[in-house]
Amino acid sequence: MIEGGWLVLGLILVPAVAALVCLASMGRPVSRTFIWGTVVIFWALVLILAGLMLFQDVWRFNVPEAGLPDLNLLILVIDLALSLAFAYIGLRRKNWPILIMALLTFVLCLFLESQLHGGNVGYWVTVDRLSLLMLLITNLVGGAICIFSLKYMEHDAHQGRFFALMLLFIASMNGAVVSSNMLWLFCFWEATTFCSFALIAHDMSEKALKAAERALALTLLGALAFLLGLIALADITSNIDLFYLMSHQDLIPFFLLPLLMVAAFTKSAQVPFQSWLVGAxxxxxxxxALLHSATMVNLGVYLLMRIWPWYYLNESLTTMLLLVGGLTFLASSIMALRQSDAKRVLAYSTIGTLGLIFMTLGIGSIYGLTAAFLLLVSHAVAKAILFLSVGAIKHTSGSQDVEDMEGLLSDRRFLAYSIYLGVFLMILPPFGVFAGKLILLEAVTSQVLVAFLLVIGMASMTVYYGKWLGRTLVDRAVGPRPERTDPTFAMPLLFLAGMGLLLVVLTVPFIQMFVTSGTFTFMGRSILPLDSPWWELPTPGGMLPLYILLVVIAASFLLLTSWVRRPEEATTAYACGETMQIEIAGHYLYSERTETNVRTAFELIGIGLLLVLMIVPWMLEGIA
Amino acid sequence: MTDVVSLLLLAFGPLAIGLLLGVDRRITARMQNRVGPPLLQPFYDLAKLFRKDRRSTNRTQVSFAVAALLLQMAAWCVFALGGDLLVAFFVSGAGSLALALGAFSVRSAYSQIGAQRELLQMLSYEPILLLALLVLGWQSGTFMADAQDESMLFLLPLVIITFVPVLAIKMQKSPFDLATAHQEIVSGVYVEFAGPYYGLLKLANWFELALVFGFLSLFFWDQNVYVSIVGKSLLAFLFLFVTVLLDNSTARLTREQMVKYALTFGLGLIAVNVLAIIVEAAL
Incomplete structure (x- = not known):
């Protein structure tokens, strides 16, 4: 697959070069055609790559290092430059933890390099179906978000910088998921940290800077854990190629795994690190939208999915994943009940869903892995739709509060429908997120006590989304006339909606293409042989009748509209004879003060869990 | 044989619920020293509702009534045809959500309060019922409805008891009848639905109850089909009686109390039962 190598190179270089061009145009507005062109190019590249791999039945291809220039020095320079940049930020903002951690990263990078002295990694990049899936998510969803931003950031003073960072983010994400060398992966990992910091701080207000610093501090902590893990690894072998290690798992020091888990938890905002994503x-x-669906948080999940074969049989580690994920899911679901800001509701929902993904990885069976794939991709599409809809609403009405979305269905029908689609993709059977949850629930009975962490969250997810939908449905007797949605907003939303619906219809082929023995060759078993029926999905203890449910849902929306169209007399709402106007507000179950207490309690439990995660392996190792 | 049973179940499940509701009204009447309506009164009521004029405040409301019914029917079909218990549970949950959304779509104080309370009710009973099903699947090793062939009466007694709050909520009984409290918020979620549309929701509730009683009946099983059927029916009647008794002897809780009591009571009982099984297995 020599053409595959070029396509991957293009996927990293096209957005990266375009980012430089955007940066060069600083001060002047970025040309719409230029962004459109860039997005279309990397869409085309990723689709061609997917087409090649899927239809030529390529499960994995490499680009060998031999004969190509040595890039290790470049990677090291980028690593060191990023560390210095972080240190500068820490110094400038007088944030000492960031400064110290950044300097530590700098020193550890150098130390690691001296230990590896170049290393003898065989490949530049390795692309398998997992990398391909990540590339598809990042580029298709990320591209749609870039196009949406053309309108959203129309009047922004720093458009050039904004688009440069967005594109750089996509480029680093693409680089991270195709890297074969763990040092390269770490370098791109740090690059995403930088991009997220700069994007969160975009409007340079004190609040934004504070939030960005928090994000930076927590993700740097993860980066340190990552580096320490690599150093422990380099102590044993100088070949730190991910795929080489897949077949030499005896070389992997046990300490590497908990350290990488901590790194993933910070990136994917698990308790106790969840605060940065909410602040963001x-x-x-x-x-x-980009952080939640196309990039950042997926990277932590990607790392643990990638190294899943290293730990899936280790009971103490998988139990820890179940506990941290479960705790995060419970905490985020309870806290989401209290939020009225739509973006905060979505943030907690993301944190919770990521918790679910970590739980599925902790199940330690191919079912769990299947659920992880389903959750990852469906969640990415659903969240992109939801965030972009909220963005479009805020752009026109100036508010992103759920309570202000009253009557959305009558004012802005298109955006209301796109919110409904997004929410349905998140909670309604048989859509992807639901399928993932179902598999998780049935598989988790092998660890029945963990089920207690799941049940409340499952219900409260329906409740907080239901409350939101309820507000948008209220009909308004008098109100502004319906507004049309700007096409630059509508197009990405339609594109994502198409993706979401296609995913639901193609659930079984999707699993056959991405989650089979071909992805993880050493597994040798797939839950879905190629001749399995496409209308239902087997789960650990049962069966999800996909198409029957799809038909019922389609019928609910089609049949009823024709029935309702018949003329009939409309009545007014019953008010016990009163004629006064009523004001409607949602019910928020508990006070803000309780929210703070709940958050603190969960964070403390989370810290306790992590300490156990770090200490127990050491003790067990000592006994052994 | 099993196919015939499934088809019979499919058709007669909701009818049996209609009858059960008739019994419920008779028992309630006797407890209150009244004679009560005929046993078939729920059917007469339903038939009458469908003969009435169609009146609604908006279209959205009606759409959700239809969606609620279709989803509840789908959930019941999944169950009666021997499908996955959790799928049936979640599809039925989507039906309850559709009911709340229909109530939300009307600008009426009672309807709005009812819908908010309906959501809180979901927060109260869904975790309990879901956990009960998970524990059932854990013990029987499968989540397919037609493969549940073990009696759980002595293994999961506390889990079975947690059906009491669930049934109270689903049958709109005190102390958990918050969403439809007729004295406070004139039937809450249902207040804006009239005539045939109200009939749709009533029917949806029948299917929903059929599912919950169906779940309950899975906890009893015997090799002899007749013993099995009699035992399952007795279990259903016992729980109906307890629910009616509670309805007539307790006062309605507040929203916060409902969430707190239902969850601590339900999850607590299940936890005790599960821990007992684990400890026993360990010994």
């Missing part, structure tokens, strides 16, 4: 909501909405 001060950023412009397209940034939130």
């Amino acid at each position: 909501m001060v950023a412009p909405t397209p940034v939130s």
Whole structure:
């Protein structure tokens, strides 16, 4: 697959070069055609790559290092430059933890390099179906978000910088998921940290800077854990190629795994690190959309999915994943009940869903992995739709509060429908997120006590989304006339909606293409042989009748509209004879003060869990 | 044989619920020293509702009534045809959500309060019922409805008891009848639905109850089909009686109390039962 190598190179270089061009145009507005062109190019590249791999039945291809220039020095320079940049930020903002951690990263990078002295990694990049899936998510969803931003950031003073960072983010994400060398992966990992910091701080207000610093501090902590893990690894072998290690798992030091888990938890905002993602909501909405669906948080999940074969049989580690994920899911679901800011509701929902994904990885069976794939991709599409809809609403009405969305269905029908689609993709059977949850629930009975962490969250997810939908449905007797949605807003939303619906219809082929023995060759078993029926999905203890449910849902929306169209007399709402106007407000279950207490309690439990995660392996190792 | 049973179940499940509701009204009347309506009164009521004129405040409301019914029917079909219990549970949950959304779509104080309370009710009973089903699947090793062939009466007694709050909520009984409290918020979620549309929702509730009683009946099983059927029916009647008794002897809780009591009571009982099983297995 020599053409595959070029396509991957293009996927990293096209957005990266375009980012430089955007940066060069600083001060002047970015040309719409230029962004459109860039997005279309990387869409085309990723689709061609997917087409090649899927239809030529390529499960994995490499670009060998031999004969190509040595890039290790470049990677090291980028690593060191990023560390210095972080240190500068820490110094400038007088944030000592950031400064110290950044300097530590700098030193550890050098130390690691001296230990590896170049290393003898065989490949530049390795692309398998997992990388391909990540590339598809990042580029298709990320591209749609970039196009949406053209309108959203129309009047922004720093458009050039904004688009440069967005594109750079996509480029680094693409680089991270195709890297074969763990040092390269770490370098791109740090690059995404930088992009997220700069994008969260975009409007340079004190609040934004504070949130950005928090994000930076927590993700740097993860980066340190990552580096320490790599150093422990380099102590044993100088070949730190991910795929080489897949077949030499005896070389992997046990300490590497808990350290990488901590790194993933910070990136994917698990308790007790969840606060940075909630704080990051001060950023412009397209940034939130990018962080939540196409890039940042997926990277932590990707790392643990990638190294899943290293730990899936280790009971103490998988139990820890179940506990941290479960705790995060419970905490985020309870806290989401209290939020009225739509973006905060979505933030907690993202944190919770990521918790679910970590739980599925902790199940330690191919079912769990299947659920992880389903959750990851469906969640990415659903969240992009939801964030972009909220962004479009905020752009026109100036508010992103759920309570202000009253009557949305009558004012802005298109956006209301796109919110409904997004929410349905998140909670309604048989859509992807639901399928993932179902598999998780049935598989988790092998660890029945963990089920207690799941049940409340499952219900409260329906409740907080239901409350939101309820507000948008209220009909308004008098109100503004319906507004048309700007095409630059509508197009990405339609594109994502198409993606979401296609995913639901193609659930079984999707699993056959992405989650089979071909992805993880050493597994040798797939839950879905190629001749399995496409209308239902087997789960650990049962069966999800996909198409029957799809038909019922389609019928609910089609049949009833024709029935309702018949003329009939409309009545007014019953008010016990009163004629006064009523004001409607949602019910928020508990006070803000309780919210703070709940959050603190969960964070403390989370810290306790992590300490156990770090200490127990050491002790067990000592006993052994 | 099993196919015939499934088809019979499919058709007669909701009818049996209609009858059960008739019994419910008779028992309630006797407890209150009244004679009560005929046993078939729920059917007469339903038939009458469908003969009335169609009146609604908006279209959205009606759409959700239809969606609620279709989803509840789908959930019941999944169950009666021997499908996945959790799928049936979640589809039925989507039906309850559709009911709340229909109530939300009307600008009426009672309807709005009812819908908010309906959501809180979901927060109260869904975790309990879901956990009960998970524990059932854990013990029987499968989540397919037609493969549940073990009696759980002595293994999961506390889990079965947690059906009491669930049934109270689903049958709109005190102390958990918050969303439809007729004295406070004139039937809450249902207040804006009239005539045939109200009939749709009534029917949806029948299907929903059929599912919950169906779940309950899975906890009893015997090799002899007749013993099995009699035992399952007795279990259903016992729980109906307890629910009616509670309805007539308790006062309605507040929203916060409902969430707190239902969850601590339900999850607590299940936890005790599960821990007992684990400890026993360990010994």
